[in-house]
Structures are given as C-alpha cells and as structure tokens.
Amino acid sequence: MTQLPAISADSRTDELLAIRCQLGEREAFDALIARWHEPVWRYLRRLTGSDDAAGDLTQDTWLRVLRGIASLREPASLRPWLFGIARRVAMDRLRRQYVRAADTDAVLDDIPAPEADATLESDLATLESKLETLPLRERETLALFYLRELSIEQIAALLAVPAGTVKSRLFRARQLLRNQFTGANP
Amino acid sequence: MTPQVKSLQDIRRLAGAELSLKARLGYVALLLMSTGMTVVIASLWLTETFLPLRAQLAFGVICLIGVSWATLAVWALSRRRPLFARDRVIAGGMAVTFTSVFVAGALTGAVIANNPAAYGALASGAVMLAIAIRVFVGARRRFTELAGRRAALEAG
Numbered sequence: 001m002t003q004l005p006a007i008s009a010d011s012r013t014d015e016l017l018a019i020r021c022q023l024g025e026r027e028a029f030d031a032l033i034a035r036w037h038e039p040v041w042r043y044l045r046r047l048t049g050s051d052d053a054a055g056d057l058t059q060d061t062w063l064r065v066l067r068g069i070a071s072l073r074e075p076a077s078l079r080p081w082l083f084g085i086a087r088r089v090a091m092d093r094l095r096r097q098y099v100r101a102a103d104t105d106a107v108l109d110d111i112p113a114p115e116a117d118a119t120l121e122s123d124l125a126t127l128e129s130k131l132e133t134l135p136l137r138e139r140e141t142l143a144l145f146y147l148r149e150l151s152i153e154q155i156a157a158l159l160a161v162p163a164g165t166v167k168s169r170l171f172r173a174r175q176l177l178r179n180q181f182t183g184a185n186p
Numbered sequence: 187m188t189p190q191v192k193s194l195q196d197i198r199r200l201a202g203a204e205l206s207l208k209a210r211l212g213y214v215a216l217l218l219m220s221t222g223m224t225v226v227i228a229s230l231w232l233t234e235t236f237l238p239l240r241a242q243l244a245f246g247v248i249c250l251i252g253v254s255w256a257t258l259a260v261w262a263l264s265r266r267r268p269l270f271a272r273d274r275v276i277a278g279g280m281a282v283t284f285t286s287v288f289v290a291g292a293l294t295g296a297v298i299a300n301n302p303a304a305y306g307a308l309a310s311g312a313v314m315l316a317i318a319i320r321v322f323v324g325a326r327r328r329f330t331e332l333a334g335r336r337a338a339l340e341a342g
Binding site: 012015016019020021022023024025026029030033034037038041042045051052054055058059062063066067068070071075 | 189190192193194196197198200201204205207265266267268269270271272273329332333335336339340
C-alpha cells in the first residue's frame with residue numbers, strides 16, 4: 001500500500017512548496033499535487049464513502065487551491081489550509097444534498113458510515129478500514145489528528161469547534177476504535 | 187486504473203488549464219487596453235463642447251463597454267486567474283510600459299495640438315502611471331520577500 005505523505009510530511013517542505021507555488025513555479029504545483037492528491041482524495045473518500053464523490057470533490061478542492069494559494073497568508077500552514085478547503089468543499093456538497101436539514105450537525109448524523117473492508121492487508125489499511133466504521137465526526141477528527149498530523153488547535157480551527165470538543169471527539173473515537181479491535185460493545 | 191489515479195490525471199489536466207500564464211496576462215492586457223480606451227473616449231466626450239447627441243450617446247456606450255471589459259478583467263484576475271508573484275511582476279511591467287506610452291501620446295497631443303481632450307487624457311494617464319508604478323514596486327517587493335524565504339528554506 002502507498003505510504004501516506006502526511007505521516008512523514010515535513011512542514012518545511014510544505015512551506016517551501018507553498019512559497020514556490022506563490023512565486024508561480026509550474027513544477028511546484030506538479031509537486032504539490034503529487035504530494036497531496038492522494039491524502040486529500042482519501043480524506044474526502046472517508047468523508048463521503050464514495051469513490052466518485054471523492055473524485056469530484058477532490059477536483060473542486062484543487063480548483064480552489066489553485067485559485068487561492070496566491071493569497072495564502074501563512075505558507076507554513078499549507079496542510080491545515082488544504083484540508084480546510086477540502087472539508088468546506090465536502091460540507092458544501094452535503095449541505096446541497098441535505099438542504100432541508102436544520103443544521104450541519106444533523107446532516108453529519110444522517111450520513112451512514114461505510115462498511116469496513118476486511119480484505120485489506122497492511123496494518124495501516126486495517127486501521128483505515130476500522131476508521132471507516134466510525135461516525136463521520138469522530139472519523140474525521142481522528143484522521144486529521146493521526147493520519148494528517150494536524151495539531152488539536154489546527155483541527156479546532158479547521159472544524160470551527162473549541163479545542164475541548166476536538167479532544168472529546170478524539171477520546172470517543174479512540175474508544176470506538178479500541179472496541180472495534182477488541183470486539184467489545186461500545 | 188484506480189479511482190485515485192484517474193482523479194490525479196483529472197487534476198493534472200485541470201492544473202494545466204488553470205495555470206496558463208497566457209490566459210492571465212491576456213486578462214492583464216484586456217484590463218490595460220479597456221482602461222486606456224475608456225480614458226481616451228471619456229476625455230473626448232467630456233472636453234468636446236459641441237458634440238451632437240448621437241455622438242455623445244455613442245461615446246457613452248463605448249465608455250460603458252470599456253468599463254465592462256475592465257470589470258470583467260478585474261473579476262477574472264481576482265477570482266478565476268489570480269496572479270502569482272512572478273506574474274505580478276510581469277503584469278506590473280506591462281502596466282508601467284503601457285501607461286508610459288499612453289502618457290507620452292497624451293503629452294504629445296497636448297503639446298503639439300493643444301487639444302483639451304489630450305490634457306484630460308494626460309491627467310488620467312498620469313494617475314494610471316502612478317498606480318502602475320506602485321503596483322510594479324509592490325510586486326517586486328513581494329517577489330523578493332518570497333524568493334528570500336525560499337532561499338532560506340532551501341539553505342536549511
């Protein structure tokens with residue numbers, strides 16, 4: 001399985017890439033896309049549970065990134081900025097799909113968690129498949145924290161919730177995940 | 187082909203179209219030309235005292251068209267084809283060159299023909315040139331800042 005760039009991602013490399021993009025270097029955009037396309041796609045796949053939807057949303061995300069990176073104020077914050085855009089793109093689509101829902105929380109609760117894929121081979125793949133069985137909010141928080149290496153403060157800013165909420169979602173996600181592995185009831 | 191790979195190919199095609207320098211500088215040229223044309227027509231319109239109504243209407247329509255094109259260019263450059271630091275330096279250079287030629291033409295018209303419209307165009311051109319110089323200097327400064335930060339990061 002492909003090693004996720006986020007696991008070994010170096011913020012210096014991200015900042016350098018962002019600055020080269022802001023300068024207008026075409027090769028930097030190619031490198032940025034090569035580095036972050038798959039993590040963004042996986043993140044959106046995890047949020048939507050569909051390959052097709054993830055493909056469409058990834059395209060929308062990159063469109064906004066290409067049009068917005070020139071005005072990115074803090075190139076060092078490339079990673080949370082990128083996933084923030086991906087999340088907004090996904091939420092925009094969910095809002096359109098569930099336009100009658102009263103608020104975003106209701107929308108998120110309505111989204112069924114995809115079934116786990118028991119055939120994956122590596123530990124990471126198994127972990128990802130377990131992650132997919134979690135409720136969307138916990139799944140998203142856990143993925144951003146562990147797989148994308150965002151800090152609690154960055155996730156709180158990205159999700160527009162207090163840091164305490166991020167911590168409680170992480171706690172609940174870990175519990176659910178632990179139950180998944182041990183077979184215990186939640 | 188996996189969904190990720192297909193998606194990656196789509197994104198690369200998208201980036202190729204989105205990052206076209208030609209399209210960006212095309213909008214810069216459109217902005218400069220439409221602004222210049224509007225200024226010239228507006229100067230003629232406002233300084234010619236005995237224009238028939240039809241001519242005044244025609245000038246008004248041309249000015250409206252010029253403003254519309256300029257608005258479209260500004261919208262495209264801010265929303266659809268934002269300029270990167272290197273593009274801004276090029277665009278700033280284009281703006282300084284264009285407005286300098288414009289001012290030189292208006293100055294020639296004012297001195298040789300003593301035409302009131304040329305004075306109006308000269309005054310407007312001077313303002314445009316000042317703005318262009320400011321944009322160019324700002325673009326150079328921003329480019330230097332980013333290039334410096336890039337060099338520092340690459341040096342480790």
